Amino acid sequence: MVLVSTARHGAPGRIRIIGGSLRNSRLDVADMPGLRPTAERLRETLFNWLAPIISGARVLDLCAGTGALGIEALSRGAASVQFVEREARVARAIEQNLARLKQADGAVAAMDAEAFLRGAGRPHDLVLLDPPFALGLWKALAQQLEQGGWLATAALIYVESPRTVTLTLPPNWQLQRESHAGDARGALYRRT
Template sequence: MPGRIRIIGGSLRNSRLNVPDLPGLRPTAERVRETLFNWLAPVLDGARCLDLCAGTGALGIEALSRGAASVQFVERDAQAARALRDNLGRLKADGGRVAAVEAGAFLQGAVQPVDLVFLDPPFALGMWTGLAQQLEASGWLALPAWIYVESPRAGAPALPPNWQLHREGQAGEVRFALYRRAVPLS
């Protein structure tokens, strides 16, 4: 059965997002989002964001609600992408665009450098390292950029060496971490 989750801060505070019932769809927990956006508060205003493997879009919509200039949502599942578009339209969340395409394929397209990336792929697919390498190598990340990574608690994924851990936490079986991109090592 479809569900609903709540935006927790900003101009859309307490708005509800419709969540389709899809296998593997795992919205980021409210308390994790609250912690993350407390960490991001100093850098969010006017930020250009990329929500890869967006799912419900809760992270990107939360960013728009709290002052991000724009969010490019990327979601490969057509039903989830449609629900995300519907939520953005219903909430009149300007600045959000949805691409219904696989994340790796999207990153091979026209590069638009961003200040903040939400990297939270389906856990079963193990896509963190490949997507992180694409982000780093292709010019998608501004300097400096912030990268949020959500992964299983059992172990942190291999990420580019110039992504410096800023803060991290755990909630249940989930590890969540915020990285800052430094000048790449040559």
């Protein structure tokens, strides 16, 4: 994740949910160096793509950061969201936002994504994969998702990365759509 100001999304330290039952709700964002909320434009594009399938989906938000992607999924009717965030203070902020917004279908694991994926896999319909850009974890996490039983048969995987980085992802992940916002690329893959 790359540091960006949240001021353009609202008050400093807050971003807003853009659609669904929680539309215009504000999320408190922990003050943490390197925390990069997904740009509002990319979030809106992603959830427009997901509109036909998000209702009732089981979602895994890896490297959740602010939790904005997963909370947006809950707002739009996802059945459940498992958030995974390694920074304890940031994970607590997600838990506090979920409690304040009365979102009981969200659970937070305060641990490293790679360690989480070494656990017993439970298939998810949608995975939100947005690791800190500087760590270059896309390939390792994608392999763990694919091999560990974390993906439903025709799961969708949203991958956010720098525009200039070429990713090595499992060959059975077929690109469905992609968009760009600033230096970030958002791509939606379907597992085949």
